[in-house]
Amino acid sequence: MPRHLWKTVLALSLPIALAAVALASPASAAQSLRLQYKNSSTGATTAQAEPWFKLVNDGTTSIPLSQVKIRYYFTGDTAYRFACSWAVVGCSTVTGQFATLSSPVPAANRYLEVGFTSGTLAPGANTGDMQLRFHRADWQNFTQSDDYSFGAQTSYADWSKVAVYVGGQLAWGTPAGGTGPDPSPTPTVTPTGNPGGQGTLFDDFAYTGSSDPRLAQRGWTVRSNSGGPGVPGATWSPSAVTFPSVSGNQVLQLDSSTDGTGAGTVHTELSTSARKFFEGTYAARVKFSDAPLSGPDGEHVVQTFFTITPLQQNMDPDYGELDFEYLPNGGWGEPANILYTTSWETYQADPWQAVNTHTEERTSFAGWHDLVIQVSGGRIKYYVDGRLFADHGDIYYPETPMWIMFNQWFIDLQGGSTPRTYRQQVDWVYHSKNEVVSPAEVLNRVNAFRASSTAFTDTVPSS
Template sequence: MITLPTLLCALVACNGDPADSGDSGAKGASAAKASPTPTGPPGTLFDTFKYSGPDDPALAAHGWQVRDGGGGPGVKDTWTTAGAAFLEDQSAQGGRALQLRSSTDGTKQGTKQVEVQSTGTNLFHGTFAARIYFSDKPSSGRTGDHVVQTFFPISSSDDSANYSELDFEYLPNGGWGSPGPKLDTTSWFKADPPDRVTRATKQRLEGWHTVVITATEGKAAYSLDGKELFTSTGKYVARENVDIHFSNWFIDLMPSVGGPRSWDMKVNWFYYKADQVLSPAEVQQTVDGFYGAGTDYVNTLPKS
């Protein structure tokens, strides 16, 4: 008799994507060391972010880096690797999550922003999904900051002729003159000068949520926990390969809030399926299959 775990493991090894099994069911936290990459048809990227820290060689080997250095957005030149941590978290599927902690005391010198991004990934059309914990209040200190908790595929260069950016941005306290809480979904055609279309969903989102973007030749669609929020068409679609970014940053400095404060955003997992439009239910079924098989990392994308 073939048991369910045996069947799942066999499917991962043979097909590289357990969604085809039609099975679901999460498993407890697996070993911190990432599983071997399954073989099979190209087109899947999956990661549960089970790393020891920003300097873990496996993080770079799997195509991720923690930003450190200058530039925007937000409070420029305040990016640091110190805010990224890979922690046990019993509220997360599998018991672990990536934590992005940004902090400020209202001064530039006392501000630290954090971003984790992929590097040189061969992602274009298909389904992008992540399970993210959005925070409505700081983990320490007083509330009031215009903090932005984000997940977005984006071109590697702002100057690209085929610039592409598809954003989820959660602003618990609002920003840019608009009150919060709100979740902005935005499709870009050009970064400078800004050319974009956007929609705000007025909703408080403290807790875990699954966000999905499907990108095709003429459409970009955004959903939250299985509910479609926004669709863009025409020129506001993905037009070239993109990298993935998760970031937690401040729009501006607010010394009036008073004292030091920290804001947390967490990422449970990321999943991408090339050239296929999957429903949120199909995404979760696939992810559950990976967890059930004890698989922490999959990359069957074609080489760039």
């Protein structure tokens, strides 16, 4: 249930160079590669450090970026998280991990090591901006002005207090605490999923209504309690959640309505009652709608399929949320229809601060769509009708089990007292624990369930 008030900019991956040529020696690396640095967060204390880097190849040979490591030295005594906000080379190719110095010095006992999964830096070329950041896992402020690699410059300049290694050999800068390489750092994200499904959820939504006792027996909750998201004072109504037959199959149907007042606004939601869904594949066939069933159009309504954990505290480091959200009439500053996929690290409500990344397309998505989310190996991949729509990861990867939810709600109200109702439908939902399932294979499995007259199964363990 995102609030898109703070957004991470995504960039297209741009090629840097031609074919890769290995460096001849440490000496040639030292003569050819240099690092430029600027700081986007120069305060003595900060919630997150924001070192921006640019690598410049002054030599005559190409440098494979997969051989390059950048080390930023600092002091710290807790867990940290890394993120790439934007990079010309593409954030999907930039990695970040933390390690402890084997020989600490007063200004540094740890370092952030930035690496690359692909790319080549040609002679005379530079990488362009790499807008990076890191923060404590608990989001507490920390002092950065006494860190070895910290600098207060806000324009790019050569910076020798950040070291660059090529093929394990020092190529630029003066490392904190010595010139030799330290042990390999520990990755920021350690994948926990295993190949092969370890439990399956499938539901064809063959229920008589929101009061059908099988809903609770099968682990579903129809929301009736008040509260956010959406219009203050609105009701979350079980009676507006129904299961009609559409083209021979029963569907989950969410009808949300308003008369222009909070008291006259109805939101709808169906959620799993157990938080037991983590890594693996999530899928649902969802029908979005652009126009209301009746009444004037134009409301900022949100139609969704998502996973979520509770926020236990402001900036909770264990919070997670993975969203498909369709806004047929815009909202959150958007003027028209838009589909968002959003992955969340955390947030706080008051004062508002959100840490998420998102991908969106501004076009109509009215009609039926097969939506798939794959969560595995530190990456979150969103598919729409078999097409890769978004690929997120890094700090936005979930840390704890989540609920599965569908809901439809109004961001705000556009005025007018004529009642209007919007409808979202869901044909089925599917999850395979700890297994990456392709969109095509998801459909094969759903069809197999239906061919065998299996309307429901849940073998996903509770923990």
